[in-house]
Amino acid sequence: MLTIAIIIGFVLVGLATVLTLWRLALGPTMADRILALDTLAIDAIAVVVLMGLSRGSSFSFEAALLIAMMGFVGTVALCKYLIGRAIIE
Amino acid sequence: MTLRDWVLPQPFLTLSIAALWALLSADVSGGTLLLGLTLGIAIPLFTSQFWPGRPHTFRIGAALRLMLVVFYDIIVANFAVARIVLGNVDGIKSKFVDVPLDTNDPYVATILASIITLTPGTLSIDVDMDKRMVHIHGLDVPDRSLLIDEIKTRYEAPLKEIFGC
Amino acid sequence: MYAEAFASFLIVTGGFFVLLGSIALIRLPDIFTRLHGPTKATTLGVGAIVIASSVAGYALTGEVSVKELAVSLFLFITAPVSAHLLAKAAQKDRGEGRG
Numbered sequence: 544m545l546t547i548a549i550i551i552g553f554v555l556v557g558l559a560t561v562l563t564l565w566r567l568a569l570g571p572t573m574a575d576r577i578l579a580l581d582t583l584a585i586d587a588i589a590v591v592v593l594m595g596l597s598r599g600s601s602f603s604f605e606a607a608l609l610i611a612m613m614g615f616v617g618t619v620a621l622c623k624y625l626i627g628r629a630i631i632e
Numbered sequence: 633m634t635l636r637d638w639v640l641p642q643p644f645l646t647l648s649i650a651a652l653w654a655l656l657s658a659d660v661s662g663g664t665l666l667l668g669l670t671l672g673i674a675i676p677l678f679t680s681q682f683w684p685g686r687p688h689t690f691r692i693g694a695a696l697r698l699m700l701v702v703f704y705d706i707i708v709a710n711f712a713v714a715r716i717v718l719g720n721v722d723g724i725k726s727k728f729v730d731v732p733l734d735t736n737d738p739y740v741a742t743i744l745a746s747i748i749t750l751t752p753g754t755l756s757i758d759v760d761m762d763k764r765m766v767h768i769h770g771l772d773v774p775d776r777s778l779l780i781d782e783i784k785t786r787y788e789a790p791l792k793e794i795f796g797c
Numbered sequence: 798m799y800a801e802a803f804a805s806f807l808i809v810t811g812g813f814f815v816l817l818g819s820i821a822l823i824r825l826p827d828i829f830t831r832l833h834g835p836t837k838a839t840t841l842g843v844g845a846i847v848i849a850s851s852v853a854g855y856a857l858t859g860e861v862s863v864k865e866l867a868v869s870l871f872l873f874i875t876a877p878v879s880a881h882l883l884a885k886a887a888q889k890d891r892g893e894g895r896g
Contacts, residue, residue: 545853548805552846555812562819566831574828574887581879582822582835588868589815589843593808596850599857607847607868615875622882626889658864710814710841717821717834726830749877752837755829756877757884769884771833 549597556593560586577621584614642683644690646672691794698790705751705786713752716772724772728757731780733764733788740791741766747787754779800856804849811845814838828887836880844869 563586567579588607595603646669653668654660716724731748733741738761745756745766758767773779821834847869854862 544805545801545808545856548808552808552812555809555816559812559816559819562816562823563835566819566822572828572887572890574883574890575831577886578828578832578835578883579822581883582818582839585835585839585843585872586815586819588872589811589839589846592843592846592850592865592868596808596853604865604868607865608871611868611871611875615871615879618879619882622879622886625886626882652867652870655864655867658862706837706841710838713821713833713838714814714817717817717824721824721826724830745881746877749836749880750840750873752833755832755836755880755884757881757888769829769832771830 546597549593552593553590553597556586556589560590573625574622577618577625580621581614581618584610584617587614642676645676648672649675691796694790694794698787698794701786701790702747702751709752713771716753725774726769726771727773727776729768729770729773729776729779731766731768731783733766734784735788735792736761736764737795740788740795744783744788744791748783754783798856800852804853804856807845807849807852811842811849814842814845816842818842828890829884832880832883832887836876836883840872840876843872 560583563579563582567576567583570576588610591603591607591610595607649672650665650668653671654664657664733744735741738759741759741761745759748754748756748766748768753771755769755771756766757769759765760767768783770779815838818835818838821838822831825831825834847865851862851865854860854865
């Protein structure tokens with residue numbers, strides 16, 4: 544049962560990634576694109592955690608945490624650049 | 633300034649860092665706890681310049697109750713947002729709302745803004761401490777005053793109780 | 798057995814909410830409404846998947862592991878900050894200058 548649930552999970556998250564990529568290409572504003580990139584990082588975390596589940600390894604946890612941190616810092620830096628044209632005031 | 637204030641400016645932050653360290657190393661032996669507590673004492677000391685004034689009291693019972701309310705609201709409101717997103721999206725009435733604050737404590741205002749963002753359907757855009765307002769955006773707001781009332785009674789009143797102000 | 802069923806339920810629910818965030822990203826009409834979708838649905842979605850990973854670990858090995866919850870905790874702390882900055886960036890984009 545768990546294997547089937549993991550496959551369904553992969554399909555749902557994969558569809559989500561495709562839709563997010565569509566919004567990334569569509570835009571129309573810069574803020575939309577940053578939002579799409581932020582969402583992509585979250586989709587990637589979901590995929591990594593599901594991958595760890597399907598392989599029964601616990602090392603995926605560190606990767607998920609790293610993607611979360613990089614995604615957050617990237618979003619903040621891009622937003623700061625858009626707001627003030629300077630990342631550090 | 634007493635010695636306790638100087639060494640332990642934020643006891644709750646110290647405990648949180650120690651607990652998080654134990655969680656991350658998945659181990660509660662003596663060495664891990666010692667290292668966690670060392671970090672928990674060092675980090676608040678070195679970052680004390682960045683904190684806007686000290687937090688006052690902290691009532692753990694009220695905090696746990698508010699946490700349960702927020703988790704319940706996150707789950708219920710997620711299903712409400714699911715219905716909006718999957719339904720007819722042209723009919724939604726999204727608008728900006730200004731929520732006046734009863735407090736002038738930046739800690740309370742920041743936590744309130746975070747809770748507003750985490751509960752689906754509302755998003756805090758700006759905290760204005762000069763005008764004592766939280767500027768929020770609601771996804772589907774039929775009635776402005778109802779939303780303001782709900783935020784004030786459900787989240788702001790317990791927050792004021794927790795921090796005693 | 799029950800733990801496995803519960804983990805499967807959490808995985809499907811989490812996947813559904815992650816997908817919902819992206820559907821909101823596509824369907825909603827402007828940037829401020831679009832901000833609502835991903836910042837929350839995905840927080841709960843990834844939260845459910847992470848809890849499922851913890852529960853499944855217990856079902857398969859009999860050991861309780863809670864460090865996965867740190868990912869969820871981190872997302873819950875950072876989501877309001879990135880939503881706030883994105884909203885400000887969107888205001889700047891539209892030239893409203895209210896913030």
